[in-house]
Amino acid sequence: MDNSFKNILILITLLVLPAIGAAASIAVFSDGVVYNAESYKIGEDEYISAEALAKVFRGRLQWNDKLHKGKLTFSGHSVVLIPDNPFVLVDKGFLSIPVTPQLHGGKLMISVLTVPAIxxxxxxxxxxxDPEARTLLIGRGAPNIKGIRFSSSPSGTKVVLDLTKPLKYRPRSLPKNKFEVFLEGGVLNSSDISAKSCPGLIRSVDAETTDDGARVVFHLNKRHVKAKVLSLKGPNRLLVTFTPGRKEVVVEKRALEVIVVDPGHGGRDPGAVGRTGLCEKTVTLDIGKRVAELLRRKLHVKVILTRTKDEFVSLAERAKIANENKADLFVSIHCNASLKRESGGTETYFLSVAKTDWARAVEARENAVIKFELPEAAGDTASLDYILWDMAQNEFLNESSEFAEVIQKELTSRFRIEDRGLNQAGFYVLKGCYMPAILVELAFISNRKEEKLLKKDSFRGKAAQGIYEGIKSFKKAYERKLNL
Ligand SMILES: [Zn+2]
Known part of the structure; x- marks a missing residue:
């Protein structure tokens, strides 16, 4: 065979046989279950194998070589496909399709464009x-409940359902130590959710996707368990906490009902002291009491002060007070101090954890030591009041930062001192405390002008009003989000 003839033959072959190859993969979501199927490009059209579709529909494919046709059967239905034939037999009716099935490499292929109709x-x-997303959605399609996470401590068991978007939910307790959360329009990634083993107060979890949503049922180990459900965003998730209680399974109110106001320092711990002798502990107690009074009178919520007189209360005790009262919100009130006399202004901290175990360990050590260091060596950070914190706060980073933002705004709009903005710090001890929490540094007691302000009745009134307004608007926004 001479070369030119060989070239012509190759050219003819290329023209006659359409190119075939595994083009890419297609994601198939069938009632929340995810499959990955290979797709093949034959000419201009994209195909998926009948075999892959049989798997998705949990059926089987039979190829009849003599009659040169394939039959796909699943849950009482049948689809008969003939290569290069524009008619498909679906159960007992014919369907005309624009792109014919193909037989390639012994595999029966169906054009993805015709899959929906058939x-x-x-x-x-x-x-x-969906050609853009390259996904095939069947039934309820893609899961919006991606997975479930558990963690347990002596104070309770925490469950996080990771969502792709916010979902409305309805919690209720059921007989025989069961607690149910129904998520409207929820589609479970069922393979992931049923496979988990459960710790702590939970014995097992049943989850199913129904026509109008997803039902998650927790089987509890004990009769006396308190359940609480919260919707959180950034990322979207639903937090369900179970704590040992005195009564049978009860759903707690989801609104912000219990607020802990924490006047910093007290007793033998005066906090920072100003040049004229004004003590931080005196200012924080007075303002804390004013905030509590406003909240009780105007917002009709339960308010708990961590101290009501000049007494020493340890951080652990403050944490215990918040824990035992199942607080929904925690506000710690302080005054700032710095060796730099000119430093001044208002700043609000939301409490956050360090990013790594090592960083946490270092921060914890530094904080424990800081009180023993010379003020000169400690520098500006010595003035910062740390509240010991727990990993549980991770769940509330967004809420806490939003809360801090609104408090900072309300305070700085009332004061005529520098707006130092938001900051984050903190560590651990409020074990099992699931609530947004912030710490406000109203003004610098070490600054002559601001110390004078902190003595004034009018400034203290503005501070209390600012904190109150901040709590009020945060509560409103929070409850609107929960559709209460
Ligand atoms: Zn302080």
Whole structure:
């Protein structure tokens, strides 16, 4: 064979046989279950194998070599496909399709464009091909409840359902130590959720996707358990906490009902002291009492002060007070101090944990030591009041930062001193405390002008009003988010 003839033959072959190859993969979401199927490009069209679709529909594919046709059967339905034939037999009716099935490499292929028409008719389910996202959605489609996480401590068990978008939910207790959360429009990633083993107060979890949403049922180990459900965002998730209680399973109110106001320092711990002798502990107690009074009178919420007189209360005790009262919000009131006399202004901290175990360990050590260091060596950070914190706060970073932002705004709009903005710090001890928490540094007691302000009745009134307004608007926004 001479070369030119060989070239012509190759050219003819290329023209006659359309190119075939595994083009890419297609994600198939069938009622919350995810499959990855290979797709093949034949000419201009994209195909998926009938075999892959049989797997998705939990059916089987039979190829009849003599009659040169394939039959796919699943849950009482059948689809008969003939290569290069524009008619498909679905159960007992014919369906005309624009792109014919193909036989390639011994595999029966179906054009992805024709899959919705064929399989919605056969299964009675909604079937959609999304070419942009390269996904095939069947029935309830993609899961919006991605997974479930558990963690347990002596104070209770925490469950986090990771969501792709916010979902409305309805919690209720059921007989025989069961607690149910129904998520409207929820679609479970069922393979992930049922496979987990459960710790602490939970014995097992049943989860199912129904026509109008997802039902998650917790089987509890004990009769006396308190359950609380909270919707959180950034990332979207639903937090369900179980704590040992005195009564049978009860759903707690989801609104912000219990607020802990924490006047910093007290007793033998005066906090920072100003040049004229004004003590931080005196200012924080007076303002804390004013905030509590406003909240009780105007917002009708339960308010707990961590101290009501000039007494020493340890951080651990403050944490215990918040824990035992199942606080929904925690506000710690302080005054700032610095060796730099000119430093001044208002700043609000939201309490956060260090990013790594090592950083946490270092921060914890530094904080424990800081009180023993010389003020000169400690520098500006010595003035910062740390509240010991727990990993549980991770769940509330967004809420706490939003809360800090609104408090800072309300305070600085009332004061005529520098707005130092938001900051984050903190560590651990409020074990099992699930609440947004902040710490305000109203003004610098070490600054002559600001110390004078902190003595004034009018300034203290403005501070209390600012904190009160901040709590009020945060509560409103928070409850609107929960659809209360
Ligand atoms: Zn302080």
């Amino acid at each position: 399989f919605s008719k056969a299964s009675g389910k909604k079937v959609v091909w």
